[in-house]
Each structure stands twice: as structure tokens, then as C-alpha cells.
Amino acid sequence: MTRQLVMCGGGSLAVEVAALLHDLGACGRGDGYFITDVVAPGPVRTADLISICSSPFATHTDISSVSDRDQKAFIVCTGDPTIRHKVYRELVSMDLTLARIVHPMAYIAPSAVIGAGAIIYPGVFVGPFVQLGANVVLHAQVAVHHDARLDASVVLSPGALLCGHTVCGTAAFLGTGASILPKMRLGAYSKLSAGSVLRRPAGDGCLLHGNPATVRRTWPVAFEDET
Structure with a gap:
């Protein structure tokens, strides 16, 4: 229908x-x-x-x-x-x-959870027990590996990589080819620039760049709720 x-x-x-x-x-x-x-x-x-x-x-x-x-x-x-x-x-x-828009050429593990409003492009890999929050966007060739969690409104640019047990807070952003190593967290409203590699946990409201990624700028974040 x-x-x-x-x-x-x-x-x-x-x-x-x-x-x-x-x-x-x-x-x-x-x-x-x-x-x-x-x-x-x-x-x-x-x-x-x-x-x-x-x-x-x-x-x-x-x-x-x-x-x-x-x-x-x-x-x-x-x-x-x-x-x-x-x-x-x-x-x-x-x-x-x-x-919820999921391209048929994306791989979504049966145990993964996809929130309402998600947009998933072709060539995406979503591994076992991944939790995708509402309103997320996974562009082409994104890989989100086992047990990772994306909160609401996260955007992953083409070729971004999330290793196992990683976390992206609300409205976080990964640039093209950016990576987050296992068990690391990118804070809410934070941005990891193109090609950068997050090797240590990052807080909320940060712009990070490089390999290893370091904080280049910060801004205040006001949380109304976690909807």
C-alpha cells in the first residue's frame, strides 16, 4: 500500500x-x-x-x-x-x-532496532543489536557495527564508521569517512569532521578534528528533553 x-x-x-x-x-x-x-x-x-x-x-x-x-x-x-x-x-x-525509509540495498541485522523517521541509504551496514534512534540519517557506505547506539537525529555522512559498542548522542554529526573506535562516545550536538578518528570519549557540544581527534571548538548545549 x-x-x-x-x-x-x-x-x-x-x-x-x-x-x-x-x-x-x-x-x-x-x-x-x-x-x-x-x-x-x-x-x-x-x-x-x-x-x-x-x-x-x-x-x-x-x-x-x-x-x-x-x-x-x-x-x-x-x-x-x-x-x-x-x-x-x-x-x-x-x-x-x-x-521510515530503508533502501533495499542496505543490510540491517534482524536484531537491530530502527527508530521512526530514519533514512537509510544503499550500501549501509547495520550490525547485530544496534540501536538506531528516531530521525537518524545513514548515508551511503556507512557501517554501524554491533551494539552501537545512535540517539535521535544523528547524521552519519558517506563512509562514516562506528565500531562496536560506540555511542552517538542526540543530533551528533560525523563527516565523510570519519570513524569512532570501539566503546567510544561522541556527545550530543557534537561534530566529528571528515576523515577524523575518535579515539577517546568526547563531550557534548564539541567540534573535533584529526587523528586522533581533538577538540577544536565548543559551544553550550541546552537539553529540553531526550525525545
């Missing part, structure tokens, strides 16, 4: 998500989605989205203007983890349904 989908975001990540949905439809997946609305405060790549979706959609600047919200699923289509988490919290506060 094809469900109506609202995309929260209309930029490059939205275009990639539309392509993932096209693949799901081509594979005959029964949990496919049909894009009916795009919510974005800024520019929308309308022509590109229509060329992939092969059909028009309504555009909005605010979630509240989407009609029949309780009959549609929502997916957050922005790559900034802080913005992702803010939009996710808004959707949850409105008691709206989040879609």
Missing part, C-alpha cells in the same frame, strides 16, 4: 530521499510513499523533485498549513542535525506519524 508523504525540507537531501523512494517503488516494496507535500521555509528544488517523482506536489512554509496531516506520514529532509532535531520535535509535539 502506497502512503502519502510530507517532506520537511526541499533541498538536496529531499532530492536524494525522493530518489530513494523511487527505488523503493521500482522494487515493488509495499511500504512505498507518494510525495504529496513539501514543507520548507526557503527555496525548494521543485523541478528536480518533480522530475524524480513524476508528479506535482503542494508546497508550504509551515507544517500547520498541510491539509489532512493525520492521514499522512512525515520525513525530515535536512542534513543539519540540529535543525533535524528541532523539526522532529515539532512533528512529535503535533502527534504526527513519521515515515
